[in-house]
Amino acid sequence: MHHDNGIWVSTEDLNREDSFLQSAEQEFAVENLDQTTGNWQTGRRDFLKLMGFGLGAATLAASCEIPVKKAIPYVTKPDEIVPGVANYFASSFVQGGDYCAVLVKTREGRPIKIEGNSLSSVTGGGTSARAQASVLSLYDNRRLQHAGKVNGGNVDMMEWAGLDREVKAKLAAGGNIRVITNSILSPTAKKALAEFTAKYPTASVVTYDPVSSSALLAANEQCFGAAVVPNYKFGDAKVIVSFGADFLGTWISPVEYAHAYAKNRKVAGKKGAKMSRHYQVESHMSMTGSNADNRVMIKPSEMGAAIVALYNAISGNSGGPALNDKAAAAIKKIAAEL
Incomplete structure (x- = not known):
């Protein structure tokens, strides 16, 4: 095909012969749209051209948005790190x-x-x-990048070096010092806090949890004389009765309890096969309730009455608040299992 830059592909193209021009126009012929019917049958060549253009444009657009990242090796590689090995x-x-x-x-x-x-x-x-x-x-871009200092109703961001200077100056000046933490299980963290309070006698540690176990501690102290959190051996239990305690979801130590609970819920063989029976009394669906053999639905206001009804059924006592007939029948069935 002849171009204005002087390049030609054949003598026919050079001489601009009519036969060559006609064949060149028919090489990529495009059918005209039928204005009367509105139908247009796209040819295979046109379809491939459009698809090729679309794919190329999408690839080009995607490649332009990808930032360039350079893989830079360690200058001094740690001995324990091998690239590609976890x-x-x-x-x-x-x-x-x-x-x-x-x-x-x-x-x-x-x-x-x-x-x-x-x-x-x-x-x-x-x-x-x-x-x-x-x-x-760990990879949340909304995590705080700096320390914060409460100033009136605002929180001012500050560098860690500046925070260290202010804290050291306050500690050296004396005065009351308060360290607020949640419940700590780590012996290392407890030892560090003990050393801190020993060095600064005016310091005290305040423990605060958004979901407190203080009611549980107070109840055990009143009933058993010790303010402790109980530990349950679900793997050894034959019958489990839970009143609103989601011990497989959120209550006390769900990971530990789920591991022990599963031991008595699997049948290893036909001979001597035994499984624990689980009754869940609750007012809303929970992870523990969804795994129970028998789930008893009651109102939140009836929880105390259900516990009293079970106690009376086991001990032979009477009295207590009334319970609806369906729940009362379920409590009697639970008492028979115990």
């Missing part, structure tokens, strides 16, 4: 009622996965959904 570190996860010993999988120093630590005598290698999802919080 490293595992033992740690622990504590959040609210969740506790589990974990192994953190890392690649080049970046945590990417959490697994349970099978060496733990408490959780036995189990984890929770919160523990698995906690890795994502």
Whole structure:
């Protein structure tokens, strides 16, 4: 085909012969739209041209948006890091009622996965959904990048070096010092706080949890003389009765309880097969209730009456607040199992 730049592909093209021009126009012929019917049958060549253009444009647009990242090797590579080979570190996860010993999988120093630590005598290698999802919080771009100082009704961001200077100056000046923490299970953290309070006699540690167990502690102290959190052996229980306690979801130590609970819920063989029977009395659906053999629905206001009814059925006493007939029949069935 002849161009204005002087390039030609044949003598016919050079001489601009009519036969060549006609064949060149028919090489990529496009059918005209039928104005009367509105039908237009796209040819195979046109379809391939449009698809090729669209694919090329999409590829070009996508490639333009990808930032260039350079892979830079270590200047001094740590001995324990091999590119492409994962490293595992033992740690622990504590959040609210969740506790589990974990192994953190890392690649080049970046945590990417959490697994349970099978060496733990408490959780036995189990984890929770919160523990698995906690890795994502490390890469949340909304995390605070600096320390914050409350100034009136605002929080002013400040560098860590400036925070260290202010804290050291306040500690040296004396005065009352308060350290606010949630409940701490780590012996290392407890030892560090003990050393801090020993160095600064005016310091005291205030423990605060958004979901407090103070009522549970007070109840055990009143009933048994010790303000402690109980520990339940669900793996040894033949009958389990729970009144609103979601011990597989959020109550006390769900990871530990789920591991023990599952032991008595599996049939290993036909001979001597035994399973625990689980009754759940609750006012709303829970993880524990969804796994129960028998689930008794009551109103929140009837929870105390249900506990009294079970106590009376076992001990042979009478009295107490009234309970609806359906719930009362279910409580009698539970008492017969016990």
